[in-house]
Amino acid sequence: MAETMAPATAPHGAPHGADGSGETRRDFLKLTTGAFAAVGVGVVVWPFIHSMNPARDVLALSSTEVDLAPIAAGQAVTVMWRGKPVFVRNRPPEEVQAARATPLSELKDPQPDQARVQRDQWLVVLGVCTHLGCVPLGQKSSDPKGDYNGWFCPCHGSHYDTSGRIRRGPAPLNLAVPEYTFTSPTQIRIG
Amino acid sequence: MAIGLHDSTFTNPVIRWIDQRMPVFTMMQKEYGTFPTPRNFNYFWNFGALAMVTLMIMIATGIFLAMNYTPHTAYAFDSVERIMRDVNYGWLIRYVHMNGASMFFIVVYIHIWRGLYYGSYKAPRELLWILGVVIFLLMMATAFMGYVLPWGQMSFWGATVITNLFSAFPIVGEHIVTWLWGGFSVDNPTLNRFFSLHYLMPFVIAGVVFLHVAALHITGSNNPLGIDPKGPQDTLPFHPYYTVKDSVGLVVYFIVFAALVFFAPNYLGHPDNYIPANPLVTPAHIVPEWYFLPFYAILRAVPDKLGGVLLMFGSIAVLFILPWLDTSPVRSMRFRPIAKWALFAWLIAFFALMWAGGKPAEQPYVLISQIATAYYFAYFLIILPLLGRLERPLSLPESIALPVLRGGGPLPAGAVAKPMEKA
Ligand code: HEM
Ligand code: FES
Numbered sequence: 001m002a003e004t005m006a007p008a009t010a011p012h013g014a015p016h017g018a019d020g021s022g023e024t025r026r027d028f029l030k031l032t033t034g035a036f037a038a039v040g041v042g043v044v045v046w047p048f049i050h051s052m053n054p055a056r057d058v059l060a061l062s063s064t065e066v067d068l069a070p071i072a073a074g075q076a077v078t079v080m081w082r083g084k085p086v087f088v089r090n091r092p093p094e095e096v097q098a099a100r101a102t103p104l105s106e107l108k109d110p111q112p113d114q115a116r117v118q119r120d121q122w123l124v125v126l127g128v129c130t131h132l133g134c135v136p137l138g139q140k141s142s143d144p145k146g147d148y149n150g151w152f153c154p155c156h157g158s159h160y161d162t163s164g165r166i167r168r169g170p171a172p173l174n175l176a177v178p179e180y181t182f183t184s185p186t187q188i189r190i191g
Numbered sequence: 192m193a194i195g196l197h198d199s200t201f202t203n204p205v206i207r208w209i210d211q212r213m214p215v216f217t218m219m220q221k222e223y224g225t226f227p228t229p230r231n232f233n234y235f236w237n238f239g240a241l242a243m244v245t246l247m248i249m250i251a252t253g254i255f256l257a258m259n260y261t262p263h264t265a266y267a268f269d270s271v272e273r274i275m276r277d278v279n280y281g282w283l284i285r286y287v288h289m290n291g292a293s294m295f296f297i298v299v300y301i302h303i304w305r306g307l308y309y310g311s312y313k314a315p316r317e318l319l320w321i322l323g324v325v326i327f328l329l330m331m332a333t334a335f336m337g338y339v340l341p342w343g344q345m346s347f348w349g350a351t352v353i354t355n356l357f358s359a360f361p362i363v364g365e366h367i368v369t370w371l372w373g374g375f376s377v378d379n380p381t382l383n384r385f386f387s388l389h390y391l392m393p394f395v396i397a398g399v400v401f402l403h404v405a406a407l408h409i410t411g412s413n414n415p416l417g418i419d420p421k422g423p424q425d426t427l428p429f430h431p432y433y434t435v436k437d438s439v440g441l442v443v444y445f446i447v448f449a450a451l452v453f454f455a456p457n458y459l460g461h462p463d464n465y466i467p468a469n470p471l472v473t474p475a476h477i478v479p480e481w482y483f484l485p486f487y488a489i490l491r492a493v494p495d496k497l498g499g500v501l502l503m504f505g506s507i508a509v510l511f512i513l514p515w516l517d518t519s520p521v522r523s524m525r526f527r528p529i530a531k532w533a534l535f536a537w538l539i540a541f542f543a544l545m546w547a548g549g550k551p552a553e554q555p556y557v558l559i560s561q562i563a564t565a566y567y568f569a570y571f572l573i574i575l576p577l578l579g580r581l582e583r584p585l586s587l588p589e590s591i592a593l594p595v596l597r598g599g600g601p602l603p604a605g606a607v608a609k610p611m612e613k614a
Contacts, residue, residue: 047280048255055259056277 063191065183068122076139078127081190085127085135086178087151088188091162096120098149099163106167109174113163116177124180124188125164129153131171136160151175222408227426228433229414231591235309236412236433237440238302244441245295246400250393252288253337260340262386264379267342268467286456287448292334293459294448296482299327307534310522311413317514319406324510326399331483333392336385338480339377343464348477350377350385356490359500376470417522418587425591476551484548485541489567491552492560502564509571516571518579526585530578537570 054062064081066088071077076089091099099113117123127135131153137143138151138160146152146159148167153160158169165174180190199210199217210216259278261270274281303323306312312320339350354371358364373380411420420426427433451458459481463474479487489506493499509516524531540563547563550556 047283048251050279051255051281051284052258053279055273055279055281057273058277 063189066188066190067186068188069186073121078139079190081178086190087123087125087127087139087164087175089123091121091123095149095162099161099165102161102163102165108166109172111163111165111174116163116165116174118180118182122188123162123164124190125175125177127151127175129155129158129171130166130173130175131156131158131169136175222404222429223434224428224430226408226429227420227423228412228429229420229591230425230427230432231414231416232412232433232436233415234436234440235301235305235415237437237444238298238305239407240437241298241440241444242295242302243400244444245291245298246393246396249288249291249295250397252284252291253390253393255284256288257390260386262340262383264342264382264468267340267382271341283452286452289460290448290451290456292337293480293482294444294451295330296334298444299330300482303327304538307537308524309413309415310417310517310519310524312514313517313520313522314514315410316406316413319403319410320514321511322399322403322406324507326396326403327510328507329392329396329399333389333396334480334482336389336392338464339382339385340389341464342382342468344466344468344472344474345461345464345477347377347468347470348473349479350381352477353479354381356500356503359497361497378470413522414591415523416525416588416591418591421590478549481545481549484546485544486548488544488548488560489564491548492557492564502568506564506567509568513571513575517575519575519582519584520579521584521587526587527578527582528585529582530575533570533574533578536566540564540566540570 062082064079064086066077066079066086068088068090071088071090073090073092076087078085078087080086096113104110104112116125127139129136132155134153134155136146136151136153136158138145144152144154146167148159148161150162150164150167151160152158153169153171156170158171159167160171160175161167163174164177166172178190180188183189196211197214197217199207199214201207201210201216206216256274259270259274259281261267271285274285276282278284306320306323335349335353339346354368354377357367357371360367369375371381372378373384414420461478461480463477466474478484486503486506490499490503493502519527519530521527524534543559543563544567547556547560
């Protein structure tokens with residue numbers, strides 16, 4: 001087939017502005033069309049992006065009840081909350097003591113123990129290492145508990161104390177304390 | 192191809208650097224920029240581009256649906272309901288996908304009609320047409336398997352009936368059906384493989400569409416007059432003339448699409464598919480999706496099991512050989528006074544089949560289906576081959592540009608196609 005009658009650029013060539021200035025009606029049309037198209041694409045893209053955020057049923061499942069009665073002093077349980085482990089530990093007085101005796105100046109992420117618990121005996125923390133997300137050891141009595149008698153993350157060697165605070169190793173922050181409430185003296189709801 | 196850097200005409204240094212090493216920009220410029228396109232397209236020529244856009248919409252919404260869909264008989268239905276109720280904008284994504292399938296068939300049926308009316312299937316575009324029929328078959332397979340996934344009553348019984356079509360074949364039939372099912376009924380293995388294939392096929396379609404467009408860009412487009420462009424005065428560069436014309440069509444198309452999605456999302460569907468699949472109870476009246484109805488009617492028009500199946504497959508197979516059945520050298524029906532009406536009658540037969548396919552298999556619907564089926568085939572197998580010899584076509588215009596520039600009036604004797612001045 002022969003070539004076309006005009007080069008593709010021809011329609012853009014001649015300015016259509018009556019006064020012959022640089023801005024033309026065509027520029028205006030192009031810009032407004034482009035702007036509308038961009039807004040339209042944005043409006044269409046958002047539902048797709050948002051569909052990947054937690055769905056309503058996922059959000060509805062985001063709280064977990066824990067019965068504290070069966071947990072003896074010195075024991076801990078791991079419960080699942082939002083797909084992640086939560087450590088609930090019944091701390092004997094000496095563990096609380098050890099945590100409170102530590103001067104804040106020794107801490108990498110300074111936080112007093114009192115600020116991390118609602119009732120002295122019960123420590124509730126996310127069992128997710130703040131380095132890269134492994135689950136630290138220390139829940140079972142046979143587990144290594146690290147140099148500070150709390151938890152030890154085997155992945156890259158982070159040591160946490162009896163308040164779940166980072167003491168040594170690459171993790172930058174203390175084990176996070178999730179939102180929870182005592183619904184009775186022996187029952188908490190996480191989330 | 193010469194070895195060495197491509198001689199790029201682009202001036203932007205980044206584009207030029209890439210283009211010299213991999214001339215995709217040159218290619219786009221050639222195929223979608225300056226591509227010489229007949230100057231007389233009407234809006235029927237929008238529908239290829241609309242189909243392309245719809246394919247992309249289907250792939251995008253499908254990928255996001257798959258993120259929340261579970262291909263297991265115990266969870267599939269609930270996972271779809273969860274998409275509708277719990278997933279953010281899940282209802283929108285699903286309704287776009289669901290109605291997108293219908294829009295896809297509407298668009299492709301119009302696209303095929305354009306080909307039939309303007310003779311786009313004729314030489315030199317036979318292969319382009321055949322690739323189109325291949326796409327159509329792949330689309331039907333994809334839509335069928337997609338409809339099974341929500342695992343409602345229509346999904347289940349549709350799957351059962353359609354897979355059982357293959358049992359009509361003697362000896363091997365039963366084995367084929369067991370193989371398709373991966374068991375002794377439509378069940379979890381069937382659902383799993385249908386999901387896998389339903390995800391795969393659109394990408395296969397995309398591949399065949401690429402070949403379809405590659406073939407188109409060798410022959411160039413047909414046009415409403417059905418005559419070849421004779422020179423630059425008969426064509427326009429694709430961009431901006433047809434990018435703009437396609438955009439206008441696209442905007443109208445999106446309005447229709449959105450109206451369906453937002454105001455009547457279940458209009459084209461069947462309420463029974465909101466009942467979970469039950470292998471023990473068949474719904475009283477089972478019908479396929481509307482776009483399969485004409486073929487379903489052909490199936491039911493024949494009182495013989497194998498005959499019905501063969502005729503149904505035949506109704507599509509006949510499209511493959513259409514370029515050789517139509518013996519007339521004139522492409523556009525505008526210049527075929529008899530064939531034109533024969534084709535309109537064919538369209539009526541097609542709609543009659545679509546209508547009868549949705550009715551129960553009783554009289555008078557069966558008789559209507561039989562008459563329409565007979566005409567459907569007669570058009571391709573008898574009327575077109577004969578008309579090519581018997582019909583006297585109207586005289587063709589001398590060029591595309593002349594009737595356009597003269598408002599289509601009769602040509603003065605001895606007029607020659609004069610190159611147009613630059614616009
Ligand atoms: C996924 C489905 C399809 C897509 C994306 C698609 C895409 C396209 C595009 C972009 C064009 C050029 C624009 C136009 O002429 O409208 C085209 C032309 C064409 N298509 Fe398709 N197509 C599809 C299905 C089909 C089917 C099912 C058939 C026939 C059975 C078909 C037959 C043709 C023919 C004959 C042409 C050339 C038309 C002409 O030049 O007049 N296509 N297609
Ligand atoms: S993830 Fe725990 S130390 Fe790296």
